[in-house]
Amino acid sequence: xxxxxxxxxxxxxxxxxxxxxxxxxxxxxxxxxxxxxxxxxxxxxxxxxxxxxxxxxxxxxxxxxxxxxxxxxxxxxxxxxxxxxxxxxxxxxxxxxxxxxxxxxxxxxxxxxxxxxxxxxxxxxxxxxxxxxxxxxxxxxxxxxxxxxxxxxxxxxxxxxxxxxxxxxxxxxxxxxxxxxxxxxxxxxxxxxxxxxxxxxxxxxxxxxxxxxxxxxxxxxxxxxxxxxxxxxxxxxxxxxxxxxxxxxxxxxxxxxxxxxxxxxxxxxxxxxxxxxxxxxxxxxxxxx
Amino acid sequence: xxxxxxxxxxxxxxxxxxxxxxxxxxxxxxxxxxxxxxxxxxxxxxxxxxxxxxxxxxxxxxxxxxxxxxxxxxxxxxxxxxxxxxxxxxxxxxxxxxxxxxxxxxxxxxxxxxxxxxxxxxxxxxxxxxxxxxxxxxxxxxxxxxxxxxxxxxxxxxxxxxx
Numbered sequence: 001x002x003x004x005x006x007x008x009x010x011x012x013x014x015x016x017x018x019x020x021x022x023x024x025x026x027x028x029x030x031x032x033x034x035x036x037x038x039x040x041x042x043x044x045x046x047x048x049x050x051x052x053x054x055x056x057x058x059x060x061x062x063x064x065x066x067x068x069x070x071x072x073x074x075x076x077x078x079x080x081x082x083x084x085x086x087x088x089x090x091x092x093x094x095x096x097x098x099x100x101x102x103x104x105x106x107x108x109x110x111x112x113x114x115x116x117x118x119x120x121x122x123x124x125x126x127x128x129x130x131x132x133x134x135x136x137x138x139x140x141x142x143x144x145x146x147x148x149x150x151x152x153x154x155x156x157x158x159x160x161x162x163x164x165x166x167x168x169x170x171x172x173x174x175x176x177x178x179x180x181x182x183x184x185x186x187x188x189x190x191x192x193x194x195x196x197x198x199x200x201x202x203x204x205x206x207x208x209x210x211x212x213x214x215x216x217x218x219x220x221x222x223x224x225x226x227x228x229x230x231x232x233x234x235x236x237x238x239x240x241x242x243x244x245x246x247x248x249x250x251x252x253x254x255x256x257x258x259x260x261x262x263x264x265x266x267x268x269x270x271x272x273x274x275x276x277x278x279x280x281x282x283x284x285x286x287x288x289x
Numbered sequence: 290x291x292x293x294x295x296x297x298x299x300x301x302x303x304x305x306x307x308x309x310x311x312x313x314x315x316x317x318x319x320x321x322x323x324x325x326x327x328x329x330x331x332x333x334x335x336x337x338x339x340x341x342x343x344x345x346x347x348x349x350x351x352x353x354x355x356x357x358x359x360x361x362x363x364x365x366x367x368x369x370x371x372x373x374x375x376x377x378x379x380x381x382x383x384x385x386x387x388x389x390x391x392x393x394x395x396x397x398x399x400x401x402x403x404x405x406x407x408x409x410x411x412x413x414x415x416x417x418x419x420x421x422x423x424x425x426x427x428x429x430x431x432x433x434x435x436x437x438x439x440x441x442x443x444x445x446x447x448x449x450x451x452x
Contacts, residue, residue: 003410006449007316007415010395010396017308017311022329024300026332026333027332030333
């Protein structure tokens with residue numbers, strides 16, 4: 001029996017895979033953020049899952065096709081001033097949770113919007129943008145949708161869409177949106193200050209914060225810090241919000257880099273469990289961001 | 290390495306190997322949505338570390354390793370399973386495997402194997418890793434690899450014999 005061949009055949013190919021360009025965009029974003037955070041070892045969230053730019057059609061076809069083309073390949077387009085389609089136009093594009101129709105944002109039926117920030121890019125009409133924290137079919141995503149008129153003589157607007165898995169790389173949805181929409185804020189991940197590096201090289205609680213449990217040199221391995229670089233882990237209460245956080249830290253070229261695990265992930269876990277989890281994450285190359 | 294060079298090499302690699310790597314992800318987790326997430330995570334990390342890995346010729350091995358370990362790590366978060374069941378916005382993604390009519394008996398049998406047995410079979414008998422390599426990848430003892438492999442293959446052979 002040739003199990004190898006049998007196994008290869010047994011899987012099929014499943015749904016359409018994400019375009020190669022999406023993987024490239026996610027990689028670039030992760031690299032840019034990593035460089036932006038510390039300049040040396042700041043790990044990025046690496047969570048950007050999907051970025052597409054699609055043509056916007058005028059919705060004039062008799063089959064009531066939606067604005068969003070199902071394929072990112074440029075398609076024949078019409079001016080957006082074309083007659084509007086019925087609001088109940090079917091969703092045939094399986095890639096996005098939101099779309100624009102006649103300049104108005106529509107959310108896919110069945111999707112639950114937890115939070116929405118309108119026009120984070122401050123575009124002027126007919127351009128538009130929106131960011132949503134949304135759950136669809138049990139999967140939560142942070143989504144940014146844009147309607148932009150590209151530079152040049154064209155009067156058409158293009159639909160852009162990016163989707164990220166909520167990640168420890170940002171403290172909140174708002175921080176994620178701010179980070180994505182304003183490159184000058186790169187590295188501002190929104191977590192509260194909990195630890196500071198003193199002039200003598202010690203890591204201590206920031207004013208008003210409290211270290212509840214702590215271990216120095218928690219043995220998180222070479223993917224976390226180079227040999228000789230000071231590292232630590234702690235359960236801390238932040239002065240800013242009173243919340244408890246599990247943090248790990250490293251000092252790289254004299255700079256303190258603190259990585260947060262949010263309170264919801266800390267509830268129910270012991271310090272030892274969290275330490276074990278952190279070691280496993282860094283041993284596997286995943287990290288905590 | 291210039292950005293354009295990195296992008297071109299990375300794009301070529303993903304275009305050539307994406308289908309195979311995605312199948313690996315699907316084989317270890319049994320869900321195409323999760324498989325896509327695992328692959329995305331792995332390829333994002335690959336891009337960041339591209340110059341070093343490409344120089345050493347370890348692009349595919351690294352990506353596979355991240356896929357397998359990310360899936361294992363995801364399942365090993367005891368307090369997450371304990372605390373997050375039913376929390377709004379943290380529901381487990383709905384399973385999106387192939388519809389029954391499109392699945393093979395072998396695939397069903399593979400997915401029915403216990404998790405570690407399934408991973409051992411995938412790594413040893415599909416991807417061709419040695420016992421030692423499989424043990425290292427899954428972070429289990431070589432003896433455990435052998436026993437998982439023996440039981441898993443025996444089960445799959447039974448299924449194939451019936452078809």
